[in-house]
Amino acid sequence: MTIAQLDNFDFLERLHNVLKPSKPIDSIEQLWGRKKQLQELEVALHADGRHAFILGDRGVGKSSLAQTAAHLLQSSDNQPIIVSCDYTSTLTGIISAILNEALASIDISERSHKIAFKPPLLSFEFSEQLSNKPSLPEVIDPLTATMALDSLSKWHSEKTIIVIDEFDQMPDDQRKAFGVLLKQLGDKGSKVKLIFTGIGQSLDSLMDGHLSSFRQLHQVKLDVLPWDGRFKIIETAFNEFNIKLPEDIRYKIAGLSDGFPSYVHLICEKILVAAHFSDDPITEINFSLFLQALDDAINSVSEIxxxxxxxxxxxxxxxxxxxxxxxxxxxxxxxxxxxxxxxxxxxxxxxxxxxxxxxxxxxxxxxxxxxxxxxxxxxxxxxxxxxxxxxxxxxxxxxxxxxxxxxxxxxxxxxxxxxxxxxxxxxxxxxxxxxxxxxxxxxxxxxxx
Incomplete structure (x- = not known):
């Protein structure tokens, strides 16, 4: 069956199963070109008290690496917790969001227990409300935040992995508070692991110079996707539909992306969509179709x-x-x-x-x-x-x-x-x-x- 013979639903399902132009990758089977960094994270986070920070340019694939590592390392009794920061974020707000995500992922049961006493001259009834909902401290500072996060290993999962995305968006004073939190989690030997992502060139600038927390952090400086990773994304996408891609167009897709994975996914998506909706059956991509798809890709690039x-x-x-x-x-x-x-x-x-x-x-x-x-x-x-x-x-x-x-x-x-x-x-x-x-x-x- 050619790509044009697929109905729209089946085509789009298969297309977005292999291409993720607007969503981070969270599966090791689709994270091409990052094997070394993934292995480094696995080794680093096995150590007691150590967490990780993935930094690099916008769009280079930090969130995909973080989420894939989180799913890989999270114990099987629950899912990893993923939260994002913005310019209004605070330490207490982010920890509260983490706890709310954790609570939403477990089954909480409640039941009432009643006991009645009816002697001849006096009667009364005793009622007790029972729940397995964990009792959490009010998060007001790094110390109470440490206590709350550390408790996750008792009621959320044996090994809880938390991704805190876009950490660079957070105000400077709040980032400094996270430096204190990391130090306390490390000193406590907590099993809970944090993976941060942020745009930046140095960990010092993102952690606001909190030097005492650096030994608790493994740093991954993520560069653009290597050529073999770009080619693997392209080959996987076109092999899914048995479409031949000439070598010069394959090279152009990889080169035009400049190593930013979202561009590789976007250009491939637009080419395959154009092939699916073409009036003529497409078994091989030609240059005219490539240019049409490139124009569509340019027009759909984020306004930002x-x-x-x-x-x-x-x-x-x-x-x-x-x-x-x-x-x-x-x-x-x-x-x-x-x-x-x-x-x-x-x-x-x-x-x-x-x-x-x-x-x-x-x-x-x-x-x-x-x-x-x-x-x-x-x-x-x-x-x-x-x-x-x-x-x-x-x-x-x-x-x-x-x-x-x-x-x-x-x-x-x-x-x-x-x-x-x-x-x-x-x-x-x-x-x-x-x-x-x-x-x-x-x-x-x-x-x-």
């Missing part, structure tokens, strides 16, 4: 992710797009100004356009760190001159998709800082297609001259 790119480019000259595409070129997350200009020259050569002169390029490039351009770029290495990065690395994948849509070939694998040879993707060559109707007219006049 695309906001900075739109703010940087909307109503701005076309060359702003080209400069940002140059920033997204290569595998380097942090790029030198010299290498950015090299990538820019390559892009305008592909488009057969005239490059900005050096002074004009430098002036326009500097604007991308301004508020009016969404502050999409920042200086890297603590404001070291000549080195730059995106303010949010997850935007790189979206920008790569925009470049591909406009027929620009970026180099997905080259590390300029390591002086590696170019590994530019080999794909179908196409002529440049201007971005807007005005640009089309300008391009027409240029070619006419």
């Amino acid at each position: 992710l695309r906001k900075s790119y739109d703010q940087a480019t909307d109503g701005k000259p076309e060359y702003i797009h080209h400069i940002l595409w140059a920033m997204a070129d290569s595998a380097d997350l942090i790029r030198s100004y010299e290498h950015i200009t090299f990538s820019y020259s390559d892009i305008v050569n592909q488009l057969e356009l005239e490059a900005l002169d050096e002074d004009k390029f430098k002036k326009e490039f500097a604007k991308l760190r301004n508020k009016s351009y969404g502050c999409i770029l920042k200086r890297a290495f603590d404001n070291r001159p000549g080195w730059f990065a995106f303010r949010e690395n997850v935007i790189r994948g979206f920008i790569r998709m925009c470049a591909e849509k406009s027929n620009v070939q970026l180099d997905f694998e080259r590390y300029f800082t390591a002086h590696t040879a170019s590994a530019r993707t080999v794909g179908t060559q196409r002529k440049y297609q201007p971005l807007t109707e005005v640009e089309r007219n300008v391009e027409y006049l240029k070619r006419k001259d």
